[in-house]
Amino acid sequence: MTQRNGASRTELVDKDPGIPNGWYAVAWSKELDPGEVKRVHCFGHELVLFRSRSGGAKVLSAYCPHLGIHMGEGGRVMGETVRCPQHGWQFNGDSGECTDIPYCDEIPKRACVRSWDVVERNLMIFVWHHAEENPPEWEVPTVSQLEDPEWCEPRTFDLEVPVHMQDMAENNMDPVHFRYVHSATDVPETEFEIADDGRFLKAVSYFEQMTPDGPIRVPLVRDTWCLGMSSVESTGIPGAGLFMFSSTTPIDNQNTISRWLLFATRNTIDTAGEEWFEGITKGVMDDWQVWTNKIHIESPVFCKADTPLIEFRKWARQFYSKPA
Ligand code: FES
Ligand SMILES: [Fe+2]
Numbered sequence: 001m002t003q004r005n006g007a008s009r010t011e012l013v014d015k016d017p018g019i020p021n022g023w024y025a026v027a028w029s030k031e032l033d034p035g036e037v038k039r040v041h042c043f044g045h046e047l048v049l050f051r052s053r054s055g056g057a058k059v060l061s062a063y064c065p066h067l068g069i070h071m072g073e074g075g076r077v078m079g080e081t082v083r084c085p086q087h088g089w090q091f092n093g094d095s096g097e098c099t100d101i102p103y104c105d106e107i108p109k110r111a112c113v114r115s116w117d118v119v120e121r122n123l124m125i126f127v128w129h130h131a132e133e134n135p136p137e138w139e140v141p142t143v144s145q146l147e148d149p150e151w152c153e154p155r156t157f158d159l160e161v162p163v164h165m166q167d168m169a170e171n172n173m174d175p176v177h178f179r180y181v182h183s184a185t186d187v188p189e190t191e192f193e194i195a196d197d198g199r200f201l202k203a204v205s206y207f208e209q210m211t212p213d214g215p216i217r218v219p220l221v222r223d224t225w226c227l228g229m230s231s232v233e234s235t236g237i238p239g240a241g242l243f244m245f246s247s248t249t250p251i252d253n254q255n256t257i258s259r260w261l262l263f264a265t266r267n268t269i270d271t272a273g274e275e276w277f278e279g280i281t282k283g284v285m286d287d288w289q290v291w292t293n294k295i296h297i298e299s300p301v302f303c304k305a306d307t308p309l310i311e312f313r314k315w316a317r318q319f320y321s322k323p324a
Contacts, residue, residue, distance in 0.1 A: 116128065
């Protein structure tokens with residue numbers, strides 16, 4: 001546990017905010033070949049992730065109900081099931097039911113593990129987490145840039161941060177930090193919009209940029225689907241399109257992993273090269289430096305001008321099963 005001024009991070013968190021409900025990426029699609037089994041720890045749960053022989057990604061709770069063996073360590077894919085390494089019981093990847101006990105012809109009724117809803121999209125494998133085990137309430141959006149010839153092949157990167165995932169999402173409603181963390185010349189004028197039954201949040205900040213033809217107003221559009229999924233788009237500079245998509249996954253209530261897809265329009269890559277991406281990831285790393293050293297404060301001291309942050313905190317509450 002990291003120590004800060006003699007206190008642990010746990011002691012410094014003034015209230016456990018819990019883990020919000022939603023779709024979260026647990027792996028990149030390319031990390032899982034047919035027949036491959038992986039151990040995953042997400043949303044405070046131990047999971048076994050595997051790709052069945054027919055190609056589907058499956059996620060089950062990891063501990064075998066027989067004697068509690070972790071099936072993500074040494075489990076084997078058998079058709080559409082995963083086989084426990086200890087005595088060979090097989091569990092169906094969709095239902096979680098035990099389908100075979102190789103040395104017994106009767107399967108106990110309780111021989112079942114929890115199965116998790118999985119969607120593979122945007123080069124990632126997403127799992128639906130709901131604290132009360134409710135079924136999925138919304139769809140994972142599709143990143144259209146993946147199919148659009150105007151945009152380059154995406155670059156990808158992962159970021160592990162010892163922070164509560166809500167604090168990363170909060171950045172999208174924090175226009176003031178652009179001035180201090182990202183060295184913007186001023187606090188950008190920002191508009192906010194909430195849609196889709198309140199689950200979707202859009203923030204647009206306007207930055208003034210100098211061009212040979214004089215200053216232009218460049219919008220930075222940030223979309224957020226619930227708390228764990230967001231995109232950032234800038235198309236305001238002619239010939240320099242930028243699009244980022246990320247899934248931010250709670251490992252537990254103090255640790256987060258986010259996976260990023262980074263796109264630029266092909267003409268941008270032609271003129272600016274790979275350095276273009278380096279500049280963008282540097283911006284994310286400036287945030288990382290801040291996130292990695294902060295704590296979550298449940299009752300922050302807000303000032304009168306912090307309206308967007310206050311609104312964000314109210315909006316975020318809906319994604320928790322129990323009031324934080
Ligand atoms: S512990 Fe899994 S089959 Fe026995
Ligand atoms: Fe930022």
